[in-house]
Amino acid sequence: MSVEFNSSLGQLDVDYLNPKAADENLKMRPYGDEPSGCGRMCRRRPFKTAAVFLGLLCLLLLAGIISLQVHYTKVGDVHDSEMRDIQTKYNNLTDKQNKLQNNYSNLKQDRNLLETKYINLTRERHQLQISYDTLTKLRDDSQTSLTSLRKQRDDLRNEKIQLAAEKEELQRRFELVTSSRDGIQEELNSLSLNMTEKPCQQGWTKFNGSCYYISTSSKTWIKSKKDCEDRGANLVIIDNRKEIDFITRFNDRTWIGLSDTVREGKWTWVDGTDLQVGAGFWQRGEPNDADDGEDCVELSRSGKGWNDVPCSNKFSWVCEE
Ligand code: MMA
Numbered sequence: 182m183s184v185e186f187n188s189s190l191g192q193l194d195v196d197y198l199n200p201k202a203a204d205e206n207l208k209m210r211p212y213g214d215e216p217s218g219c220g221r222m223c224r225r226r227p228f229k230t231a232a233v234f235l236g237l238l239c240l241l242l243l244a245g246i247i248s249l250q251v252h253y254t255k256v257g258d259v260h261d262s263e264m265r266d267i268q269t270k271y272n273n274l275t276d277k278q279n280k281l282q283n284n285y286s287n288l289k290q291d292r293n294l295l296e297t298k299y300i301n302l303t304r305e306r307h308q309l310q311i312s313y314d315t316l317t318k319l320r321d322d323s324q325t326s327l328t329s330l331r332k333q334r335d336d337l338r339n340e341k342i343q344l345a346a347e348k349e350e351l352q353r354r355f356e357l358v359t360s361s362r363d364g365i366q367e368e369l370n371s372l373s374l375n376m377t378e379k380p381c382q383q384g385w386t387k388f389n390g391s392c393y394y395i396s397t398s399s400k401t402w403i404k405s406k407k408d409c410e411d412r413g414a415n416l417v418i419i420d421n422r423k424e425i426d427f428i429t430r431f432n433d434r435t436w437i438g439l440s441d442t443v444r445e446g447k448w449t450w451v452d453g454t455d456l457q458v459g460a461g462f463w464q465r466g467e468p469n470d471a472d473d474g475e476d477c478v479e480l481s482r483s484g485k486g487w488n489d490v491p492c493s494n495k496f497s498w499v500c501e502e
């Protein structure tokens with residue numbers, strides 16, 4: 182190993198591990214004053230001491246350098262390890278930062294999207310609000326129209342009810358007037374008939390163009406018939422319900438000119454005409470020829486119709502001319 186020592190006093194190159202070479206090196210060097218009396222030996226001693234000292238110094242330096250080297254190597258290792266940790270932490274933090282950056286970017290995008298959606302929704306809401314207002318107004322107008330129409334309908338219903346009541350009243354009055362008119366017409370017809378035809382005999386009553394004799398006593402059917410013939414007339418022949426109403430005004434039970442004396446069940450009028458089967462104004466269940474002995478016909482007020490009875494019964498009678 183060779184050491185280069187630079188000093189302001191001069192330059193000295195010594196190989197301490199090779200003392201021979203060093204000696205040679207020293208031999209080559211020129212010297213000024215040398216201590217007298219020591220000769221060659223005396224001249225070489227201080228150099229040796231210096232060399233030893235230098236060597237020791239060099240060893241010390243070397244040891245210092247080595248210990249420093251070891252120290253710094255250790256420090257460097259710790260430093261490297263710390264650096265690696267820091268680097269790892271830095272990398273982790275960088276990763277985290279990147280992730281956060283990504284998250285931030287994503288969130289920013291999301292926020293922009295949400296903002297766009299919010300704007301669109303706000304616009305839509307505005308449109309819907311306009312539609313809602315329009316519809317509300319329309320509904321209110323419709324409601325008003327509906328209320329008005331309902332009122333009109335109710336008024337019309339009431340009017341209809343009133344008109345129906347008025348119609349019924351008018352109908353009733355019309356029927357009364359019609360009935361009264363028919364009655365007047367009939368009376369008029371009867372009066373005009375009575376005026377145009379010849380008057381009835383004394384004690385006879387005119388009704389509907391005919392003259393009637395109303396008996397004041399009671400007789401059998403045969404005697405009643407004879408009485409009428411004696412008066413130039415016949416026992417009454419009934420043509421309609423009005424004639425019944427007229428006759429029953431006077432007595433409860435009255436002989437009429439109908440019998441089946443000639444042939445049982447064949448009802449014949451005193452003028453010889455036959456009563457049609459199923460015709461007439463019989464009471465319910467009549468004629469029944471009770472006890473096989475009822476061949477003459479009475480008109481009963483209480484029975485409101487005809488009944489066959491025994492001819493021997495005595496009733497009032499009515500003649501018709
Ligand atoms: C009943 C009934 C008549 C009948 C009479 C006779 C009261 O009525 O049978 O058909 O002519 O009796 O009196």
Ligand code: CA
Nearest residue numbers: 469470475489
């Ligand atoms: Ca009878």
